Amino acid sequence: MRSNLNATENPIASTSATPSPPVLNRFQALRQLLLSPDLSFLMEAHNGLSAKIVEETGFQGIWASGLSISASLGVRDNNEASWTQFLEVLEFMADATSIPMLVDGDTGFGNFNNVRRLVRKLCDRGVAGVCIEDKLFPKTNSFIGDHQPLADMEEFCGRIRAGKDSQTNDDFSIVARVEALIAGQGMDEALRRAEAYHAAGADAILIHSKRSSAAEILSFMEHWGQRCPVVIVPTMYYATPTEAFREAGVSTVIWANHNIRAAISAMRDVTGRIHREQSLAGLERDLPTVKDIFRLTGQDELNEAEKRYLPVRTGAHAIILAA
Amino acid sequence: MRSNLNATENPIASTSATPSPPVLNRFQALRQLLLSPDLSFLMEAHNGLSAKIVEETGFQGIWASGLSISASLGVRDNNEASWTQFLEVLEFMADATSIPMLVDGDTGFGNFNNVRRLVRKLCDRGVAGVCIEDKLFPKTNSFIGDHQPLADMEEFCGRIRAGKDSQTNDDFSIVARVEALIAGQGMDEALRRAEAYHAAGADAILIHSKRSSAAEILSFMEHWGQRCPVVIVPTMYYATPTEAFREAGVSTVIWANHNIRAAISAMRDVTGRIHREQSLAGLERDLPTVKDIFRLTGQDELNEAEKRYLPVRTGAHAIILAA
Amino acid sequence: MRSNLNATENPIASTSATPSPPVLNRFQALRQLLLSPDLSFLMEAHNGLSAKIVEETGFQGIWASGLSISASLGVRDNNEASWTQFLEVLEFMADATSIPMLVDGDTGFGNFNNVRRLVRKLCDRGVAGVCIEDKLFPKTNSFIGDHQPLADMEEFCGRIRAGKDSQTNDDFSIVARVEALIAGQGMDEALRRAEAYHAAGADAILIHSKRSSAAEILSFMEHWGQRCPVVIVPTMYYATPTEAFREAGVSTVIWANHNIRAAISAMRDVTGRIHREQSLAGLERDLPTVKDIFRLTGQDELNEAEKRYLPVRTGAHAIILAA
Amino acid sequence: MRSNLNATENPIASTSATPSPPVLNRFQALRQLLLSPDLSFLMEAHNGLSAKIVEETGFQGIWASGLSISASLGVRDNNEASWTQFLEVLEFMADATSIPMLVDGDTGFGNFNNVRRLVRKLCDRGVAGVCIEDKLFPKTNSFIGDHQPLADMEEFCGRIRAGKDSQTNDDFSIVARVEALIAGQGMDEALRRAEAYHAAGADAILIHSKRSSAAEILSFMEHWGQRCPVVIVPTMYYATPTEAFREAGVSTVIWANHNIRAAISAMRDVTGRIHREQSLAGLERDLPTVKDIFRLTGQDELNEAEKRYLPVRTGAHAIILAA
Known part of the structure; x- marks a missing residue:
């Protein structure tokens, strides 16, 4: 039976030398990033253009950020855009690139049944993996407020299992995001949930924190051992040296929103300057x-x-x- | 009979002092920009975010660029995205802002009938005006190649008339873009077409040029007189002082693609730096x-x-x- | 200030005689159907074609059924299609017709904020009103199961108030659907909720029942008095004479799913016949x-x-x- | 390398007995329908629901008709819906079924580049094949008017070649529809074009006629020989016995629009009856x-x-x- 390779699932590495490593498609490539002993990095993108820039720069993978995509559309990170509007952005991103993409799937946009549809559609579009978080639809950004309610643990495990049972590519990855630390429920709860999500079939755990210190992240790593790959997002604890994550055995670091922030800054500058100068003469050479x-x-x-x-x-x- | 005011058609200026100027909705505001004796400026945006930045900076209007929107999606400026995908981007842009938006409608996405649907949908979405160009679907960007074929003049006049007859807001504007100079067909043909499009009901003429000198634009202005408002796009003749356009009687200048270009530059920089440094520490304060x-x-x-x-x-x- | 009349908001009755009744747009027409002392009827449609047939037949309004639209798309009535996919179906329906449409808005597709977006978009598309029900996203069809959980009453009142505050056409209607009887919570709870929803701004109450007798509906009418218009859906108690509803003071009856059911039946017949006969000869004259x-x-x-x-x-x- | 099987590409026949025939996915199944010496039949569907009915009835394949889908949406068969709106309908249809679907791709929605995008998207969505016709965008239904202009033959061959080079599933089929007979250009032109399209890579030829007699179709079959599979659409020459097509060596017959026509008839009946009777009592048992x-x-x-x-x-x- 022939495979249904779409363009974006073509091998991402050409075999030029002998002996060459096995050629991986995008789904396999993300899986390898998660499983490899090396620290991997995913860079945020929010549309086809930024995704292409991430690939051209040399990153091995893309983080399709819900916050960035929402902001790019001009809406809030509260499921204001529908999940199919979000899916369309992802499709443009996948079409514009050949490296794997891990998608910020929020809560999965509803219950286990919505997760099933999402996962099937992502596989169809050549998206290599999705991260879902243990909160409720409609979501609120994790950096807002202090004690957001979490999903019932068993119910969230059902979302994970339903997602895994629905993937139409064997190498699709589901990353389960644990919000217990951010919700103020403590390390024990975080570990208890991570364990349950892992048992439910999650391919990796994303442990999230909004503290400026990485202490609780590193503590989690210590307790967690190496039961499965761990993904982190050091947006708030950015000052921690990356070497600390490597030593702690983190699998993958997500640089989560820096392209959109850079774009905002640059567009404000150029728009302001053109507005003031009523002319392009001074800035043409800078662009x-x-x-x-x-x-x-x-x-x-x-x-x-x-x-x-x-x-x-x-x-x-x-x-x-x-x- | 009550009006169907949507949020973006709310008055864009509040009446604070006495006697206050009349309050305009977005459709009226664009019309006034085109008709006013002052030189007006429209700044490019390509998604809800950049549109919002254009508004916050103080511009009175937005240019929704086909090139920029296509690039932002990661596709080529050749009608690769469908007209409804394009429309969805425009809707996010209109929802995110309250100033008027002039949309780059390419060729109108087909014949007169496609223009009719487009115009009705734009009015529904609170978009104040559209610019259509006298070329054929699927389009090619005007800065590519040397002698792109033009639309039959009569057929294009039909597109303009059909659009005007279909607008559901009396103040919606249609700007007819004359490509004769770029196509190498000379000033007489440009003037002949501008005259025909004006007679067909176009609210303004966009005369386009890809030369680095504004000479042919200024020559057009001289021949054209003030028969109707003229819009220009000095992407290539950016070095010409804006004062020259003002003196020549130009109505509106479009700064056509500088936000997307600024965003590209900034995203390349930040992505490259994070890739090299494997850390956010050095750049957090710059964003x-x-x-x-x-x-x-x-x-x-x-x-x-x-x-x-x-x-x-x-x-x-x-x-x-x-x- | 000029209005943003779209094509579908054009007056739906022409003024031919003197003295003519006031000309109503679609928003006003639905409001009048709800408020008039006469019993009104809305007929189900699920796409542009069926909507047009409802209008051509002479009905004064359309019921855009969630169950029928989902079934027509081939998905379940469990919010499997996204709210924007649903919105696109509604837009085709509104574009194809000029009579008012009341939309089955399920639970509002999330919380109060999702309701706000929905209501604004419906107004933009020329949809005259929406019905939301006091259940939770993602929804389950009311005829499935026996004790579906209801939304918190106060939270649901917030959805109604948010919707009313967001409508961009003054005559847009929000109908609050009370599921208490179906959920087995009794008449007192149904009346308590109806009262609260009415106080929150609902323009009408839809009281739903899945019994084969209309007894509980008629009992509700008696208790409710005429505090605001009441809408009913006699899918299960179809045998009750319509006169009984008229006498009970019901405002509007929805024939909720009969076009999709007729289409299913007819398509099965014709498909089966063509499959058996391997020929069109026998049926051409019947179509x-x-x-x-x-x-x-x-x-x-x-x-x-x-x-x-x-x-x-x-x-x-x-x-x-x-x- | 693992395949990207989506749900709809799962094998459509289970292997229960020994020795079992090879299991085919949807792409292979359509190819086999086209290539097999037996006469095959495709039945029209226009949404997920009708597609499911076609499958349940026992048909081996679905014809996704452009006319029917347009009518179902409430728009004209003139590319009023965008190609991505059309694609979304197809995705619902493919998701709802497991038998192969041949899609009416009109002219390909533009030039060779638009065909490339279309073909890639269809493969992603699990659509097994597309038919494109040698006319110009925007299209007009073939049964309207008498001498519609045809596409330049070489240009149309480019569309076919571009499509074939873009398919991401090896078994995807492109059927080239020859409009020469309908356009009044005669048999020689029809054969010349069929030959060119075959040489350009078309997997089958659809020869179209709007005469009430099948004479020109049968004449084409005689001249064509068996150079490649031929598909026909006997909407107008419905009275011709199917046996005549079988004897002439036709590969596949499309019953092109009978589900939508049956649905129209049934919905008119039921809507009219409910409107007259103001009651469901008399028809519940018939639905x-x-x-x-x-x-x-x-x-x-x-x-x-x-x-x-x-x-x-x-x-x-x-x-x-x-x-």
């Missing part, structure tokens, strides 16, 4: 060219394709990117 | 905070609304933005 | 013609428009519907 | 039950899943379908 946009979105591929598929005629399209 | 994202997307309004609409309970959500 | 489809979807309007907007050429499109 | 809708959309699977994934609680959902 990437329009041709650079064409290059980023693959205009040269289309030029080649036009030669291949369009009848010859005078005045055919052509762009010299090097010009 | 807007996560709370800034919450503020931009209106978290404080939601906090207030929760007090109003949610039953009181312990541990309710709260975020202190000033913290 | 509406292809031209009838063209007529239903307005092909003649497009033919007229082509004459108006397309340049004259040989071989132009033309269809003679009478042929 | 499928509400429980039948639950069964059609798979409620029993959800009931089972709730037992598996939801924590036990009192008052759990349960529906006894047999009741």
